[in-house]
Amino acid sequence: MDIISLQQVAFQYNGGFALQDVSFQVQKGEVFALLGPNGAGKTTTIRLLNGLLRATSGEIRVLGCDPLKDGIIVRGKTGVLTETPALYERLTALENMQFFGTLNGMAPADLKARIAELLDFFDLAEHADQRVGTYSRGMRQRLAIARALLHRPELLFLDEPTSNLDPEIAHQVQDLIIRVKKEENCSVVICTHRLYEAEQVCDRAAIMHKGRLLAQGTLAELREAAGLRKRVRFTLRNELTDGAWRQLLATPFVEEGEQSNPNAFILDVEDYATVPEIVAWLVQYHIDILSVTPQQPSLEEVYFQLQKRVEVQCEF
């Protein structure tokens, strides 16, 4: 079931388009990433999906509702981590959580237990009665994520969840996203410009650029769409002679190659299915192989490849 569906959505702002012709779907239980630099339209998309803004054109459905008309219903079932933590710094962590929990319609006893559970989980229990103004950046971010999870949302939006965090805590947050997806049966939309992060956690992703969607799909589909070559890295026990290298490049299963050092090289292949043939060829010439590693293009490479293509299109 589609938990989110956008059909040709546009949002005009100050005379220009902040979003244009954006269509995508997110299924229940999925972690979906919106990738793109600042100003790509990721935050605007989250705002539209929660009924904070009115789309100029197109159709939006979230959890079976029109978020603009049924904003209260939709927002009651979504949890949002905003780009800045947006916590009340003059209030304590507990007061913050009580305020947001009560407005989310939670019963006092349930709210109390849930706050204790989340503060404990995020290692903030000791600081519950401390004013948020005294918190470190990492603590604020953890509290803000806890707040987003407070009312057990069916759909969680995370806007740059790790951008202010130390690598260690960022890693914890990534683990947490996967855990939330599993344990709370929650669908997650994550906006990030950290592509490595998206690669770790997301099932599918959409790449945004200047308010438009460049591509979407699983990581494999995005790699396909980017048209990047498949690459395999070989390391050898001994140095490869120039003659052998030239012969290898001339074989039909190799498209291109690059020698990083005399003991290692990377080959572009049309399909990973040809790897056994390359291995057989090397063995036949008594070349000892230490390792063979398929090199998936990273999301980062995919992203830059797609972006480059758009920019080339724009120039014409």
Add this chain to the structure above:
Amino acid sequence: MNFKKITVIARKDLLEVRQNKAAFLPMMIIPLIFIVLIPLLITLVLPGIGGAVEDFTNDPDMQVFFEVMPIQMRNTLTGLDPTQTMIVTMLGYVFAPMFLIVPLMFATTIAAESFAGEKERKTLEALLYLPISDQELFAGKVMAAALPAILITWLCFVLYSIIVNVVPYSYFGRIWFPLPVWWWLIFWVTPALVAMSISLTVLVSTKVQTFMGAYQTSSSVVLVVVVFFIGQMTGVLFLSQRVAFFIGLGCWALTAIIGRIAVSSFNRQKLLTD
């Protein structure tokens, strides 16, 4: 509209204002000066310097002041000795406009903190993602400013009544305060002024980015009170019941106009894109 949600928002705003020293201290000090300090000073000092007061009330300029007074007011002064006349004139009439600073002060400070302050501290967005309507959010914030402003003014009124009656009691031998016009001030003008200053602050808050900006612009409403105070001191305008009625009416009329614009500018889309 869900009343519980509205009160939760109002309570949170008040909790926050209490922590803002720049807002909270003046809010406490100004009423203290007008409600406690000045009445105490007048009621304690004047009876002790009877001769000087008599000279003052017999001054030709002061005589003119008493002559141009509306008959209604002059009646309350007949049969009083010079010191009693001075106390009643000062605390019963001249300071009445200053008393209105209390509701104005509370209403503008809290509203500026609640509307512009939230924007300044970038906490508004999290609030907008809650399952509450624009109207509930607006009502909660208005309530946060209106309720304390009105209730504290009433409390100050009780305190003021006690001081101005009890301290010079041996001198008057009766309860002379409140004068009829004060009922109009407290129950008609005060709510109207509060409503007007809140709508003005909300409107200003949509245009400025900081609490201080909103606070300073909207507290210029206090000028109205000052003008009124001077008007009364110079004998140009006297605070009669009729005048109080029209001031209240004027404030409500302005509230209707400003409030309508303020409400229409308070919705999620405008708050995020303006």
